[in-house]
Amino acid sequence: MSNTETATNIDVVMQQAFDAFNQYKKLSPDKRAAFLETMADEIEKLRDQLVPVANEETNLPAARLNGEISRTTGQLKMFATLIKEGSWVEASIDTADAGRTPPRPGIRKMLVPVGPVIVFGASNFPFAFSTAGGDTASALASGSSVVIKAHPAHPKTSALVFTAMQTAIINSGVPQYTVQHVTDTSNEAGKALVTHPYTKGVGFTGSFAGGKALVEYASQREIPIPVFAEMSSINPVVFYPDTLSKNAEALATQYAASITLGAGQFCTNPGLLLGIKSDGFDHFLQALGKEITKVQPQKMLHSGICSSYKKALSQMQQQQGLEVIAQSSAAANDMEAGAILATVTGNDFLGNAHFLEEVFGPYSLAVICDDKDQLMQCLQKLKGQLTSSVMATEKDIEEYADVIDLQHTLAGRILLNNAPTGVEVCASMVHGGPYPATTDARFTSVGTTAIKRWVRPICLQNFNDNMLPDALKNNNPLGILRLVNNVYTREAVNE
Amino acid sequence: MSNTETATNIDVVMQQAFDAFNQYKKLSPDKRAAFLETMADEIEKLRDQLVPVANEETNLPAARLNGEISRTTGQLKMFATLIKEGSWVEASIDTADAGRTPPRPGIRKMLVPVGPVIVFGASNFPFAFSTAGGDTASALASGSSVVIKAHPAHPKTSALVFTAMQTAIINSGVPQYTVQHVTDTSNEAGKALVTHPYTKGVGFTGSFAGGKALVEYASQREIPIPVFAEMSSINPVVFYPDTLSKNAEALATQYAASITLGAGQFCTNPGLLLGIKSDGFDHFLQALGKEITKVQPQKMLHSGICSSYKKALSQMQQQQGLEVIAQSSAAANDMEAGAILATVTGNDFLGNAHFLEEVFGPYSLAVICDDKDQLMQCLQKLKGQLTSSVMATEKDIEEYADVIDLQHTLAGRILLNNAPTGVEVCASMVHGGPYPATTDARFTSVGTTAIKRWVRPICLQNFNDNMLPDALKNNNPLGILRLVNNVYTREAVNE
Numbered sequence: 001m002s003n004t005e006t007a008t009n010i011d012v013v014m015q016q017a018f019d020a021f022n023q024y025k026k027l028s029p030d031k032r033a034a035f036l037e038t039m040a041d042e043i044e045k046l047r048d049q050l051v052p053v054a055n056e057e058t059n060l061p062a063a064r065l066n067g068e069i070s071r072t073t074g075q076l077k078m079f080a081t082l083i084k085e086g087s088w089v090e091a092s093i094d095t096a097d098a099g100r101t102p103p104r105p106g107i108r109k110m111l112v113p114v115g116p117v118i119v120f121g122a123s124n125f126p127f128a129f130s131t132a133g134g135d136t137a138s139a140l141a142s143g144s145s146v147v148i149k150a151h152p153a154h155p156k157t158s159a160l161v162f163t164a165m166q167t168a169i170i171n172s173g174v175p176q177y178t179v180q181h182v183t184d185t186s187n188e189a190g191k192a193l194v195t196h197p198y199t200k201g202v203g204f205t206g207s208f209a210g211g212k213a214l215v216e217y218a219s220q221r222e223i224p225i226p227v228f229a230e231m232s233s234i235n236p237v238v239f240y241p242d243t244l245s246k247n248a249e250a251l252a253t254q255y256a257a258s259i260t261l262g263a264g265q266f267c268t269n270p271g272l273l274l275g276i277k278s279d280g281f282d283h284f285l286q287a288l289g290k291e292i293t294k295v296q297p298q299k300m301l302h303s304g305i306c307s308s309y310k311k312a313l314s315q316m317q318q319q320q321g322l323e324v325i326a327q328s329s330a331a332a333n334d335m336e337a338g339a340i341l342a343t344v345t346g347n348d349f350l351g352n353a354h355f356l357e358e359v360f361g362p363y364s365l366a367v368i369c370d371d372k373d374q375l376m377q378c379l380q381k382l383k384g385q386l387t388s389s390v391m392a393t394e395k396d397i398e399e400y401a402d403v404i405d406l407q408h409t410l411a412g413r414i415l416l417n418n419a420p421t422g423v424e425v426c427a428s429m430v431h432g433g434p435y436p437a438t439t440d441a442r443f444t445s446v447g448t449t450a451i452k453r454w455v456r457p458i459c460l461q462n463f464n465d466n467m468l469p470d471a472l473k474n475n476n477p478l479g480i481l482r483l484v485n486n487v488y489t490r491e492a493v494n495e
Numbered sequence: 496m497s498n499t500e501t502a503t504n505i506d507v508v509m510q511q512a513f514d515a516f517n518q519y520k521k522l523s524p525d526k527r528a529a530f531l532e533t534m535a536d537e538i539e540k541l542r543d544q545l546v547p548v549a550n551e552e553t554n555l556p557a558a559r560l561n562g563e564i565s566r567t568t569g570q571l572k573m574f575a576t577l578i579k580e581g582s583w584v585e586a587s588i589d590t591a592d593a594g595r596t597p598p599r600p601g602i603r604k605m606l607v608p609v610g611p612v613i614v615f616g617a618s619n620f621p622f623a624f625s626t627a628g629g630d631t632a633s634a635l636a637s638g639s640s641v642v643i644k645a646h647p648a649h650p651k652t653s654a655l656v657f658t659a660m661q662t663a664i665i666n667s668g669v670p671q672y673t674v675q676h677v678t679d680t681s682n683e684a685g686k687a688l689v690t691h692p693y694t695k696g697v698g699f700t701g702s703f704a705g706g707k708a709l710v711e712y713a714s715q716r717e718i719p720i721p722v723f724a725e726m727s728s729i730n731p732v733v734f735y736p737d738t739l740s741k742n743a744e745a746l747a748t749q750y751a752a753s754i755t756l757g758a759g760q761f762c763t764n765p766g767l768l769l770g771i772k773s774d775g776f777d778h779f780l781q782a783l784g785k786e787i788t789k790v791q792p793q794k795m796l797h798s799g800i801c802s803s804y805k806k807a808l809s810q811m812q813q814q815q816g817l818e819v820i821a822q823s824s825a826a827a828n829d830m831e832a833g834a835i836l837a838t839v840t841g842n843d844f845l846g847n848a849h850f851l852e853e854v855f856g857p858y859s860l861a862v863i864c865d866d867k868d869q870l871m872q873c874l875q876k877l878k879g880q881l882t883s884s885v886m887a888t889e890k891d892i893e894e895y896a897d898v899i900d901l902q903h904t905l906a907g908r909i910l911l912n913n914a915p916t917g918v919e920v921c922a923s924m925v926h927g928g929p930y931p932a933t934t935d936a937r938f939t940s941v942g943t944t945a946i947k948r949w950v951r952p953i954c955l956q957n958f959n960d961n962m963l964p965d966a967l968k969n970n971n972p973l974g975i976l977r978l979v980n981n982v983y984t985r986e987a988v989n990e
Contacts, residue, residue: 087983092923092944105913109923112903114936219714223879223930226937384718397962408607408953415956418600427978428587428604430954435718441609441951442721448981449587449952456936457944458903459925461910467892481983483922486943488582488976488983 009184010192013147016177017116018198021145023175025113028470029478033080035172036140040073040080042164042171043132050160054126057154059299059335064262065127072127075134075425079141082448090457091471091482095495105462106495108472111455113143115200118193120214121151121158122205123301124265130154131161134425134450135203135228136179142454144200145178149193152185153302159183191217194227201454204229205267205445208358208436215439228453230445232358233386233437234271235420236379238407240396243417244280249287251391255364256291258419260339263298264362265305267431268387268420271358273366276375285366288341289326295339297332300361306335309361313340316359321348325366337361346374349381356383376403384434384441385411387420410434412441465495504679505687508642511672512611513693516640518670520608523965524973528575530667531635535568535575537659537666538627545655549621552649554794554830559757560622567622570629570920574636577943585952586966586977590990600957601990603967606950608638610695613688615709616646616653617700618796619760625649626656629920629945630698630723631674637949639695640673644688647680648797654678686712689722696949699724700762700940703853703931710934723948725940727853728881728932729766730915731874733902735891738912739775744782746886750859751786753914755834758793759857760800762926763882763915766853768861771870780861783836784821790834792827795856801830804856808835811854816843820861832856841869844876851878871898879929879936880906882915905929907936960990 024032043050051065058065082088089110096106117139121130128134131148139146150158162181169178182189194202194217204214204227211229218227239251258270273288275281300306316322321344328338339362346369349355355365369375388411390397390404397404408414412433423431429447432438438445443453460468470477474493481490519527538545546560555563577583584605591601612634616625623629626643634641645653657676664673677684689697689712697713699706699722706724713722734746753765770776795801811817816839823833834857841864844850850860864870883906885892885899892899903909907928918926924942927933933940938948955963965972969988976985 081981094919094921094923102917104919107919107921107923109925224934412952413954413956414958416958416962418957422597424589424599424602426589426602427981428589428602428954430604430952432952434951439719444952456929457907457925457927457939459908459923461908462913463909463911467911486576486922 010189010196013180013182014116014196014198017145017147017180020175020177021113021115024145024178025143027174029083029086031174032141032143033084035168035174036076036080036137038172039132039165039168040076042167043069043073043161046160046164050157053160054154054157057157058126058301060126060262060301068125068127071425072132075128075137076132078425078448079137079451082451083141085480086471086478087481088448088451089471089480091480093472093482093484093493095485095493107459107461108463108468109457109459110469110471112458114454114456115144116147116198117144117201117203117454118147118149118199120149120190120202120204120206123151123153123305124267125205126151126154126157127161129205131158131181132165134446138450139201139203139454140179142451144454147180147182147193149182149190155183190214194218195221197223200225202227203445203453206231208232211439226453227439228443228445229439230267230386230432231436231438233267233433234356234358235268235385235387235389236272236274236382236410237270237389237391237420238375238379238403239273239275239281239284240390240392240400241276241278241280242393242395243391244275244278244284246393248280248284252284252287252291254419256288256295258421259364260292260295260362261421263300263337264339265301265360266421268423270389270420271364273364274369274375274378275366276369276371281368285325285343292326292339292341293329295328295362296330297328297336297338298362299335300337303335305360306337309337309359312357312359313361313363316342316354316363319352319354321345322365341366343368346370346378349378350374356381372400372403376406379403379406379410382410384437386431386433386437387411387413387415389415389418389420391417411437412444505684505691508675508677509611509688509691509693512640512642512675515670515672516610519640519673520638522669524578524581526669527636527638528579530663530669531571531575531632533667534627534660534663535571537662538564538568538656541655541659545652548655549649549652552652553621553796555621555757555796563620563622566920567627570623570632571627573920573943574632574946577946578636580975581966581973582976583943583946584966584975586975588967588977588979588988590980590988602954602956603958603963604952604954605964605966607953609949609951610639611642611693612639612696612698612949613642613644613694615644615685615697615699615701616649618646618648618800619762620700621646621649621652622656624700626653626676627660629941633945634696634698634949635674637946639949642675642677642688644677644685648799650678685709689713690716692718695720697722698940698948701726703727706934721948722934723938723940724934725762725881725927726931726933728762728928729851729853730763730880730882730884731767731769731877731905732765732884732886732915733870733874733898734768734770734776734779735885735887735895736771736773736775737888737890738886739770739773739779741888743775743779747779747782747786749914751783751790753916754859755790755857756916758795758832759834760796760855761916763918765884765915766859768859769864769870769873770861771864771866776863780820780838787821787834787836788824790823790857791825792823792831792833793857794830795832798830800855801832804832804854807852807854808856808858811837811849811858814847814849816840816847817860836861838863841865841873844873845869851876867895867898871901874898874901874905877905879932881926881928881932882906882908882910884910884913884915886912906932907939
């Protein structure tokens with residue numbers, strides 16, 4: 001397909017998305033919620049077809065894919081529940097005061113959807129971060145229309161999910177082009193979508209290079225738009241001395257599982273393990289190494305990811321001071337990745353920025369620091385992360401309070417004695433973090449507040465009650481929580 | 496001062512800002528609130544000195560300056576009240592569920608300050624948008640430290656306000672460098688502040704060129720940071736036919752005052768008046784013109800702004816189709832600006848993008864449209880705005896619902912039968928809007944939610960209660976409103 005043809009098609013798609021948005025945004029929250037619920041039901045109906053298709057395209061096992069489908073339909077229903085409840089719009093009311101000098105006008109505020117959103121499917125989550133995944137669900141819940149750019153690694157899965165979405169569109173009576181599916185896999189199509197004047201936001205989960213390219217397209221626009229890209233994270237875990245002296249074996253078992261889960265193809269895969277040189281850390285690394293040798297090589301998502309993994313690994317192994325201390329003992333077949341554990345001294349780590357790079361796959365690097373000061377220095381060198389894990393006893397927590405403080409500044413999610421893989425879908429989740437983990441640490445791509453990426457506040461001054469949207473009317477017909485003259489309440493406003 | 500010297504000084508300033516931040520952020524909300532209140536009191540004590548100094552530097556009259564000082568101290572106190580109440584941190588708690596498969600960890604979220612913030616003083620508000628203005632107040636309230644870049648047009652005013660802030664720092668016992676004042680007026684100093692690795696956010700109110708430069712500096716950083724720049728807005732007002740036929744004289748009086756308030760040097764100055772060709776619109780424009788001729792020329796803020804106004808005006812007058820229909824009849828002295836009202840047909844307006852540009856000063860352009868369709872087309876051409884005003888009767892509102900819908904998409908604040916000048920400082924205010932009105936329509940620079948510009952959410956997973964910040968502890972010691980397992984409550988959590 002030539003550039004021109006792409007641009008023309010994208011123009012048609014975006015005009016449809018814009019027109020659909022202008023109708024869709026006016027639907028009641030209940031109507032939008034019913035649409036999301038219908039979509040969840042229609043996807044559920046296709047479960048038995050979706051699993052084998054996705055397995056063929058991604059090599060992910062059926063149990064994992066089934067779990068991911070449940071997560072996807074659960075997310076759709078979660079957003080339906082959120083918008084039916086309705087308080088998420090942050091309604092705020094300051095009533096008029098005619099007696100003040102000068103008179104104070106009535107001012108009311110709420111969040112409104114920004115308009116068409118582009119969602120780029122992710123390769124490592126063919127359901128939960130792709131076609132009908134969290135970006136799409138949150139954007140549709142907000143009242144925005146969505147254009148999905150299918151991920152080229154699982155086109156059949158994406159197309160099949162989209163048929164369920166189309167059925168939901170028809171059965172729910174929402175505008176036909178509320179959701180569209182672009183199968184053109186060219187970079188030109190992606191660029192045309194991001195740079196189109198009607199586009200108002202972009203969701204992306206993938207590589208740093210991919211995310212950065214989208215940000216650059218967006219910044220070239222006459223009117224810049226936000227790009228929410230989740231890009232790269234090595235998810236540092238600090239193992240503190242007291243817990244190492246007591247729990248080395250248990251920690252090794254826990255982390256061997258976390259490092260190698262899904263062939264290490266999780267954004268939250270713990271790629272960097274830090275500790276202070278000690279018998280406890282040695283013991284932990286030996287035990288972890290023993291677990292790693294037992295790990296069976298696993299098929300990666302696609303050949304591109306597998307060859308990237310092998311290339312990144314080989315580059316990493318050439319770095320001064322890196323020592324591989326354990327790897328899967330079974331040979332890796334074509335497209336398979338074996339697990340690998342390497343070590344480096346704090347000194348060598350501090351001298352080489354290459355160690356900060358992500359190796360997407362079942363690889364982890366343990367940094368053996370001389371002392372607490374060097375551990376602090378190593379942490380200070382790190383880039384922004386999705387997660388930062390603290391493995392510590394009460395004694396460690398007292399003794400290393402300043403190091404743990406520093407760990408809080410690195411990421412969007414801080415874990416105490418948990419492994420970072422496994423991202424709960426809930427209101428309190430922050431799946432996001434300082435750059436380059438994501439492009440915008442103020443937002444999350446998982447959990448109910450992911451909806452906040454697709455809205456902006458508007459305030460209405462001096463409007464008559466009958467002209468106000470339901471969320472702002474005096475009698476509070478939606479029964480939502482509102483801030484009224486600086487007090488949170490669900491009561492009606494007496495004006 | 497050479498570039499090198501600037502960079503060195505800025506390094507010192509930013510190291511101090513970073514160190515102060517790491518202490519200041521740990522202070523209790525009550526302690527931070529007391530600091531803001533003390534600052535308000537100290538500024539109040541200097542009121543009688545501040546007014547003449549600011550009058551000399553800005554030509555703004557004493558009454559206006561007194562009002563602005565009250566607004567400034569009021570903002571400081573408003574943020575103190577906000578953080579004492581405490582619910583603004585959006586605390587969210589999802590409790591653990593050990594019985595689930597797999598067990599659900601406890602996850603808790605809240606907003607935390609991002610770190611040192613740079614505030615650029617604004618020329619048109621020497622108090623409320625400058626040294627101790629809304630950007631500074633909201634950043635300090637959030638727990639961030641602040642570096643103020645004094646505006647070169649009112650350095651004495653800025654320095655004097657800063658002495659009050661220094662007294663407050665000492666009397667409140669907050670870290671010495673919680674607020675710093677950079678008087679170096681060079682562009683290099685501004686660039687060095689925005690690009691410094693410790694800087695985490697920027698607040699700016701000024702010209703489009705100035706804001707754009709800061710955004711470019713920020714985008715050149717290895718780690719991009721948000722720049723909240725309020726830049727340019729012509730604040731369209733649509734006068735609908737029925738209200739024009741009934742209220743032409745009253746509307747003319749109201750708008751003559753709004754257009755010329757403070758020599759038109761408000762971000763919300765109504766620079767564009769749109770209506771459909773009719774006797775009513777003619778009548779309104781005649782009456783408005785009559786008021787405009789009576790307006791006394793006023794001294795502008797400084798000679799640079801005055802010469803920019805005259806230059807922009809002269810360029811505008813050269814545009815095809817522009818007709819000046821009224822101007823101040825009294826002659827303008829040096830540094831003074833006379834008011835001016837011009838008209839253009841909808842046709843000429845649609846054909847020339849120059850009419851979309853802001854002329855900062857007491858100038859307004861009336862666009863006389865042939866019909867409703869042309870009015871829609873004119874509105875569709877507009878860039879993003881701070882405000883969008885609807886002057887309409889009930890009949891107009893019914894008849895022009897689609898035009899009013901379009902008006903909602905243009906700006907952060909939509910007004911019904913109000914003039915846009917005058918920005919209430921309250922929770923429901925949105926002083927912000929789509930680009931280029933501001934760089935980020937998702938935030939406001941006025942009102943309590945301005946604090947949201949300087950924070951990010953973090954979530955804490957599997958933390959023991961005694962390790963959690965007060966906002967997230969089970970017994971809710973701050974008594975704040977929290978989202979607990981998806982229910983808003985001030986109750987303690989039973990876990």
